[in-house]
Amino acid sequence: MTTPEIAPTSAGADGRLPDGLDTPCLVVDLGIVERNTRLITSQLAQRRVALRPHTKTHKSVRLARVQLDAGAQGITVGNLGEAEVMRAGGIEDIFVAYPLWAVGPKAHRLRALLDGGPLIVGLDSVAAAERLAAAAGGAAQPLSVMIEVDPGNRRTGVRPEQAGRTAAAARSLGLDVAGVFAFGGHAYQGVDAVAAAAADEVDTLTRAVESLRAEGIESRVVSAGSTPTALGAATGLVTEIRAGTYLLGDRQVRALAARAMDGLALRVAATVVSTAVEGQVVIDAGAKILAKDQAPYIDGFGELVGYPGAIVERLFDYHGVVRIPPGTRPPHLGEVVAVLPNHACPVVNLVDDFVVLREGAFVDRWPVDARGRNG
């Protein structure tokens, strides 16, 4: 590791919040956001690898612009709804890193996007390629596709040795095969899994590139990554990294990918509404704003900034029960506290906008433009 670990409550995590917030709400520190994206962009640039951030993390056109302004070469999205919102926001270069099944309304939506600019879409089956080709047929420009290969995450993606056959079928259907992509999501099992998952991405993609080459197809784009594997996978034939969570940060990536970030920019601001039951306080941030993601290497559903050991232990829809370690000072009834969530992506999707700060001072409210766009 070349940079120090982010300490649990450091890096902008002093918990300062402006007065008068109507809780619960989401707060993002723009200074940390800018430093995070400059850091990873420059670290990747040193490796001659581009950043194509996954914008499902923030679903915000303005935050995508911050990433592009700092040198990202385009964006990644998780579905057509996000692509539509980002395109409407003026962003041209979009990769839908998802095995789209383009029939019915989705076929029409895909075609409308393609008529408005270049588009790259993932696939992991010949049957999906057939639907994509039918949906894109007759468009002014060809639809570009990326063949997904599975680096051991066991979610989506063909085996690397099948990639060439799938790519050849896609090409014969009139699709433009841009290259191959992989997601080493098994990195999220724990810090000990991260380096191996990054190596799996590189190895799988290398074999996929060879498989395409055997069919006479050269991969212009070789796309890897997640925030944990971002730096480890930026090597060999890999041309771009699709990290997303690094921008806002959360307890998961703090544990797995500290060297890829300068700080944690996202907080849930909450008010202590009950201290009636001993040994705990209850805040007005529940499952409907903190989400219920858990991981074996972090306890509970969130932590209170500035209150070491104060963990959100139980979540109801609108109540978060925070355990107060014996002998420590609890926040008082009515106090506004800052909560670090476990996983930024589902949290952002639960609000219509976030409060944007810089160094703790109010800047603006920015909409979560693609909130609720699930397909």
Added chain:
Amino acid sequence: MTTPEIAPTSAGADGRLPDGLDTPCLVVDLGIVERNTRLITSQLAQRRVALRPHTKTHKSVRLARVQLDAGAQGITVGNLGEAEVMRAGGIEDIFVAYPLWAVGPKAHRLRALLDGGPLIVGLDSVAAAERLAAAAGGAAQPLSVMIEVDPGNRRTGVRPEQAGRTAAAARSLGLDVAGVFAFGGHAYQGVDAVAAAAADEVDTLTRAVESLRAEGIESRVVSAGSTPTALGAATGLVTEIRAGTYLLGDRQVRALAARAMDGLALRVAATVVSTAVEGQVVIDAGAKILAKDQAPYIDGFGELVGYPGAIVERLFDYHGVVRIPPGTRPPHLGEVVAVLPNHACPVVNLVDDFVVLREGAFVDRWPVDARGRNG
């Protein structure tokens, strides 16, 4: 038990979906909804107890109207945002069953609601009562409050023997003390915990009523319940039940409260987008529509209707990985499947509207009016 258990895939769960749905989306069968609310209303009426359904489950004015039309005496909400939406929808009798901390924007919002009609709010501290009284001061009508007591859920609520003192303080501040309420959320630990949690609600509320009486305050309203404890707690001094999830149903309440429901009305419609990895299929319903609620008595994050043993085993933001039991027929690539979620409340909050069906036929799309209203 007076009515049979709901079988895993019965009661409207035949999975029939109309053609042309753009997945993922939420589907609600209105026939089942109507039968569910008639059933619980009549079961409670036999016990001379009213239903005040918790509308955080559906956040829909139109579904609240279905409940009121079937005999519910008013509604429960979890925060001011939901109260504002329901009031704007023309619903008068609203109980905010939450220990509101009414300062800043919330004080103004509370006052506006009170100026528009009667309002009942929960509290579990004298300090909260002081803020409520200040916010409500000078309004045309008094603010009604309910004292929350803890029946062993260890979340919010004073001990029953403290309830009278808290109530007396509230009364001396000019608040109208309507009565007491409790939530036996520990019923959700498992089916063996349900009867005891219901008994805890009744016992705690009985002691709270006595505590108020010792201060010269008679409880007009004694409010208990959740869907699991609804029928068990509808006894003794209890005057109303605040069940919510019974209306739509989910895997949790199917396991805990089958006799309170006629069927499960809620489905997530999803498309199989990948079959590339053996032994599983991947659907386009991930954590951002199924939510990540789990319980020890149900496996995974959801189940596929009509495919016994097909469980949503892993969730990514937009991918649900469904395990297919060996030797069983999987859904095919591109098939639209119906998923039963674990917990209805967070799922509804993740979409802007749902597709309303009756007997499998399309009726309309209804908005989730209070989606994202968290405070």
